[in-house]
Amino acid sequence: MNKTIGFIGCGNMAKAIMGGLIKSKLILPENILASAKTKDTLEKIEKEYSIKTTLDNKEVARKVDYLILAVKPYMYDIVLKEIKREVRKETIVITIAAGISMDYMKRNLGEDILVVKTMPNTPAMVGEGITALVLDKGINGNQKDEIINIFNSFGKTEILEESLMDGFSALCGSSPAYVYMMIEAMADGGVMQGIPRKQAYKMAAQAVLGAAKMVLETGIHPGELKDNVCSPKGTTIEAVAKLEEMGFKSSIIEAIRVCTEKSKKISE
Ligand SMILES: NC(=O)C1=CN([C@@H]2O[C@H](COP(=O)(O)OP(=O)(O)OC[C@H]3O[C@@H](n4cnc5c(N)ncnc54)[C@H](OP(=O)(O)O)[C@@H]3O)[C@@H](O)[C@H]2O)C=CC1
Numbered sequence: 002m003n004k005t006i007g008f009i010g011c012g013n014m015a016k017a018i019m020g021g022l023i024k025s026k027l028i029l030p031e032n033i034l035a036s037a038k039t040k041d042t043l044e045k046i047e048k049e050y051s052i053k054t055t056l057d058n059k060e061v062a063r064k065v066d067y068l069i070l071a072v073k074p075y076m077y078d079i080v081l082k083e084i085k086r087e088v089r090k091e092t093i094v095i096t097i098a099a100g101i102s103m104d105y106m107k108r109n110l111g112e113d114i115l116v117v118k119t120m121p122n123t124p125a126m127v128g129e130g131i132t133a134l135v136l137d138k139g140i141n142g143n144q145k146d147e148i149i150n151i152f153n154s155f156g157k158t159e160i161l162e163e164s165l166m167d168g169f170s171a172l173c174g175s176s177p178a179y180v181y182m183m184i185e186a187m188a189d190g191g192v193m194q195g196i197p198r199k200q201a202y203k204m205a206a207q208a209v210l211g212a213a214k215m216v217l218e219t220g221i222h223p224g225e226l227k228d229n230v231c232s233p234k235g236t237t238i239e240a241v242a243k244l245e246e247m248g249f250k251s252s253i254i255e256a257i258r259v260c261t262e263k264s265k266k267i268s269e
């Protein structure tokens with residue numbers, strides 16, 4: 002793609018997107034320009050990804066075709082004020098922040114600036130992200146294709162109504178954290194049974210990857226796939242009964258509920 006992409010903020014999520022973009026070869030590292038708060042962060046990122054960097058957010062805002070705002074939600078007020086006069090009408094501004102609305106972006110940048118609200122997740126780093134997108138009404142067909150190409154280069158993409166974005170953030174933006182907790186717990190369980198820790202992490206992660214692929218590739222309902230693992234009077238049903246007793250499913254449903262609430266609160 003012969004376009005430039007800018008990042009304001011170079012933390013965990015920005016690095017995951019950069020890593021995914023560069024690996025996919027959709028964009029050359031020299032066409033990425035990023036800024037952060039500290040020189041230290043920029044030096045590390047330059048070394049790791051060979052992209053261009055600057056401490057000047059305004060320079061990034063002025064120069065790029067796609068501008069990804071990758072700072073924490075509470076930093077948005079300051080950063081948007083700083084860059085407002087620099088963003089060109091042709092630039093598409095992309096927010097990846099939890100709880101930042103299209104309306105907020107338009108109010109702070111100007112009605113005529115094209116905005117995309119997104120929620121990515123960190124598996125973007127290995128090309129297995131999932132991003133939901135809300136597109137500005139002013140975005141044309143070509144721009145839409147280009148935006149989807151960018152996000153598809155490091156995973157899957159879904160267009161979503163804005164009202165569903167807080168729930169999506171809890172379901173996909175945050176859920177890698179829940180899954181890592183499960184992998185860690187599975188490995189602990191394996192270690193308790195004598196499996197060496199290093200092997201236990203690999204085994205647990207591969208089991209989770211395989212199970213996720215089964216859901217995606219067979220189209221079989223997860224409940225039926227679970228039933229297929231539980232032999233009558235077997236071992237798995239013992240584990241499943243214990244998980245039910247410990248509130249496994251409801252703990253995850255509740256986690257997604259409070260996570261969604263927090264995202265809604267940020268946008269208020
Ligand atoms: N982490 C995740 O899994 C996900 C995060 N997000 C969203 O991504 C955004 C960033 O989160 P995350 O990457 O976790 O945060 P991090 O804390 O890892 O990174 C924040 C970055 O912002 C930079 N920064 C702080 N102040 C400024 C400033 N005034 N100007 C320029 N850069 C600044 C920091 O610079 P320095 O390093 O120099 O201090 C840092 O690089 C959030 O809005 C979050 O909602 C969305 C989906 C998933």
Ligand SMILES: O=C(O)[C@@H]1CCC=N1
Pocket residue numbers: 099170174175
């Ligand atoms: O924890 C957060 O606020 C961000 C948003 C989604 C994932 N991480």
